[in-house]
Amino acid sequence: MSLLQVDGISRHFGGVTALRNVDVRMREGETLGMIGPNGSGKTTFVNIVTGHLVPDGGRLLFKGTSIAGAAPHHLAALGLTRTYQAVRVFGGLSVRKNIEAALLLGLSGAPAAAEQDELVHWLRLDHRLSSPAGSLTLFEQRRLELLMRLLQRPSLIMLDEPVGGLAVTEVREMIALLQELKARCSIFVIEHTMRVIRELADRVVVLMAGEKIADGPPADILRDKRVVEQYLGTAHA
Numbered sequence: 001m002s003l004l005q006v007d008g009i010s011r012h013f014g015g016v017t018a019l020r021n022v023d024v025r026m027r028e029g030e031t032l033g034m035i036g037p038n039g040s041g042k043t044t045f046v047n048i049v050t051g052h053l054v055p056d057g058g059r060l061l062f063k064g065t066s067i068a069g070a071a072p073h074h075l076a077a078l079g080l081t082r083t084y085q086a087v088r089v090f091g092g093l094s095v096r097k098n099i100e101a102a103l104l105l106g107l108s109g110a111p112a113a114a115e116q117d118e119l120v121h122w123l124r125l126d127h128r129l130s131s132p133a134g135s136l137t138l139f140e141q142r143r144l145e146l147l148m149r150l151l152q153r154p155s156l157i158m159l160d161e162p163v164g165g166l167a168v169t170e171v172r173e174m175i176a177l178l179q180e181l182k183a184r185c186s187i188f189v190i191e192h193t194m195r196v197i198r199e200l201a202d203r204v205v206v207l208m209a210g211e212k213i214a215d216g217p218p219a220d221i222l223r224d225k226r227v228v229e230q231y232l233g234t235a236h237a
């Protein structure tokens with residue numbers, strides 16, 4: 001049984017086709033990358049799978065159960081969560097209050113205090129607990145957002161450009177964290193930084209103008225003629 005099974009998902013916005021008949025499957029424990037040019041439908045895909053948007057058609061199964069029409073908080077309780085391309089934390093609240101908010105919003109059982117502390121320490125946020133989240137660096141905010149989702153103990157986390165806006169050294173550190181995250185849950189990751197895909201993904205799906213045009217191991221996909229010519233050959237080589 002697939003952890004995630006997406007069959008024939010489509011979505012239009014007025015005259016724009018954001019996704020057309022897209023199929024994606026993920027196995028338990030797998031790290032799946034998704035790449036594609038700006039506007040190719042990657043975020044729309046995550047928005048649909050995580051219940052933020054309703055598809056025009058298609059089938060969505062998580063752990064073998066239909067999740068069509070389920071709200072994001074319901075999906076989080078089932079173990080499916082996501083982070084955002086533009087990081088989302090409560091900027092006016094301290095890191096500690098953000099953590100408390102995440103625990104309150106989590107419908108499934110909160111991790112024990114020791115496990116919470118271990119996550120805070122792992123994400124190197126211990127020294128920032130009293131700081132307003134809005135005063136953190138972008139890298140710290142991305143780690144806080146990750147922490148808030150991990151407190152909900154997901155079995156699948158969908159990351160929308162987790163290294164977006166980060167400096168090169170921070171990208172390296174985030175890749176190391178995500179490498180360790182693989183032991184905790186399955187990961188779906190959208191990225192324009194190919195280093196992330198090369199180093200983390202077991203398999204990569206490529207979207208082009210809303211359609212899936214390739215699906216396979218990173219080594220093959222990143223050499224694929226069409227992917228190189230229409231995407232990597234331009235801005236992201």
Ligand SMILES: Nc1ncnc2c1ncn2[C@@H]1O[C@H](COP(=O)(O)OP(=O)(O)OP(=O)(O)O)[C@@H](O)[C@H]1O
Binds near residue numbers: 013036041042044045
């Ligand atoms: N809520 C919306 N209303 C109208 N159009 C939308 C909406 N969300 C996405 N779109 C359109 O759907 C298409 C796909 O957008 P999407 O954000 O999924 O792309 P993306 O692959 O995530 O791009 P990027 O790499 O720039 O983040 C684009 O043409 C976009 O303008």
Ligand SMILES: [Mg+2]
Binds near residue numbers: 042043044085160
């Ligand atoms: Mg996007």
